[in-house]
Amino acid sequence: MKPWTVLRMLMLWAVLGVPAVGAADRATGKQEPSELQAEGLLGDEARASAAPAPRTSDGHPDFSGFWKGSHATKPVGNIGKDLPGFTLPLTAAGRAALHDNLTKVVDPESRCIIGGIPRHDASALPFSIVQGRDHVAFQYMYTYFRSVPFDVRKHEQDPDPTFFGNEIGWWERDTFVIDSVGFKSSNMWIDENGNPQSDAMHATERWTRPDAGHLHVEVTIDDPKYYTHSFKYSRTWIAGKPDEHLREYVCSENNVDLAHLGPGPGGIRTDGTRGYDVAPLPAIPPSPEAYGK
């Protein structure tokens, strides 16, 4: 294959968002992991176990483990992933809130505020689950956690607003259902793309472990203040290796960024991902004097 043909294919892959690992493999003939895989942030689908999911002594599927994202989840960080054109059914108030997030609001997570639910469900970051006898604890990479009790069917009356909401849970055969209301009215983005979330949101997560190597969630989002009708988001994670685990991460330790951050998540491409489609970093960039500095 001629080099320019390869180049054109790669450019097309870059635009279309086809898994980069495949592009690199074809270009080099080597098995080179993508950067996220190299950094241990993505699971290895080829090695995911298809054995039956383990169960706890009380017979429930055991969700415990270190869970990593999959190349199959695209676009990551976009709560509209499963909707046609990734288009969310925003109300007028929702559109106004989105406009504010894009133009006035610095990403809450970059201010070291908990992302909450459902944003954590859409995140690319790995997480851990520790399942006990009467609750499931989710541990997130930014050293946040939530603990959801089993067999609680009624929300607190007038719960204090929180980022994870007032969460109750119960089992429906092998599915663990988490029902959440009582969210914060500000400082929450529903996803990485800056889409809005209101205090009227009701999130219902249905968690399953179809086999030992996979964890799945389907989230139903009902937020009448910002969305005209409810919608769903679903994805699957891949089990990490037994020796993988979360490490300490203190977001507020040295958040130098805060003084320099502008609003919004950056550009959103037509494929629902965030980021730039500009030329790569030059081999020899100019010196600061080129910018009068």
Place this chain on the structure above:
Amino acid sequence: MQLRLIVAAAGMAFLHTLCAQAHHSFAAEFDGTKPVRLTGTITRIEWTNPHSYFYLDVKDNNGGVNQWACESGNPGALSRRGWRKGDIKIGDALIVDGYLAKDGSRLIDARRVKLPDGRTVYGGSAGDGGPADSSAAAPAATGASKQ
């Protein structure tokens, strides 16, 4: 040249598919149209979350010295790429390629760092949506990482 273009395109493909897993988006802080190279001496190192920082004294054309802050990935991310905290120390000379901060301060996103031992490593925050860097595309092939 053709090989260089292919590697660059592969870099774009890689970074395009990276996920939104950074602490903040590139665009919220840095200007993708203003790539810059700093050549200077390390005066301070902060191996911290949510980002690591190192500070360089950089001479300008008038003989003056300006201090620049270089923002990198978090310690865990850098370590996984083979950049350990002991790889740089105060007084080391570094060449750092990245992008200027939008607010005009002497702060850059340190996306490509040539370490004192000669290795070139990707210093940015993977998945922040920033412009591609060919050095991130195939670290094993370019020797840019120990991994």
